[in-house]
Amino acid sequence: MNAYVLFAADLVAISVLTLGFYLPRHRRRDLVVAFLGVNVGVLAVAGVLAQVEVGAGLGLGLFGVLSIIRLRSTELEQHEVAYYFAALALGLLGGLGDSSILLSVGLMTLIVTVIAIADAPGFLAGYREQTVVVDRAITDEAALVAHLEGMLGARVHHAAVSRLDLVNDTTTVHVRFDAAASRSTAAAATLENGAVR
Structure with a gap:
């Protein structure tokens, strides 16, 4: 039974x-x-x-x-x-x-x-990962992370280069980033700019 x-x-x-x-x-x-x-x-x-x-x-x-x-x-x-x-x-x-x-x-x-x-949609919702092809060959890791943060508008936690093409001037990189951090930073900057005006 x-x-x-x-x-x-x-x-x-x-x-x-x-x-x-x-x-x-x-x-x-x-x-x-x-x-x-x-x-x-x-x-x-x-x-x-x-x-x-x-x-x-x-x-x-x-x-x-x-x-x-x-x-x-x-x-x-x-x-x-x-x-x-x-x-x-x-x-x-x-x-x-x-x-x-x-x-x-x-x-x-x-x-x-x-x-x-x-697996809930709201659980760690800001964390993302994707493969990005950058239209420049960037050999310096710090410069690459800074460039990716500017492109994605997010805080990059990890960037692993999978292909660096110096002939075609491209960098293929697998990126893990926090999109929520960028949204909160952008919201704070908007509020600050509004207060200054």
């Missing part, structure tokens, strides 16, 4: 995670199908393994094998990897967590809650 309660808890948790959070935020139907399919598949296999008295090591091995197969088959963004591992973990908790229902349900709730908060 405990197993059926955990199966139901897993189905509720994965439905909330994929249909309640992932789909409205990211609108990728193909990954919703993948998350649901992987979760239910892991749940079914883990449920069978739990009945045959195998160790938790086998379940974790299954977790690893499925992860490698899925992650090698297509390129996923980092937030999609987090959803994918959450779907796997929920399936394992639902299938192998028969000894303590409260602990398993609590851990399922924790996983869904953490993913929901960490």
Whole structure:
């Protein structure tokens, strides 16, 4: 009977995670199908393994094998990897967590809650990253960061040059920056200018 309660808890948790959070935020139907399919598949296999008295090591091995197969088959963004591992973990908790229902349900709730908060649109909303092609070949790192901050109107936290083309006079750089810091600085400057007038 405990197993059926955990199966139901897993189905509720994965439905909330994929249909309640992932789909409205990211609108990728193909990954919703993948998350649901992987979760239910892991749940079914883990449920069978739990009945045959195998160790938790086998379940974790299954977790690893499925992860490698899925992650090698297509390129996923980092937030999609987090959803994918959450779907796997929920399936394992639902299938192998028969000894303590409260602990398993609590851990399922924790996983869904953490993913929901960490992937919320307002959470660290100002932090961005992108690849920028600068129309100058800049070899000095400090000058490059200053140029990027001027271009982006943001505070640059990290700039990694991926290509420096001295012939075509371009620099390709991967940048992590804080757009919120620039908005607050611009707002303060606007208020200050208004007060001076």
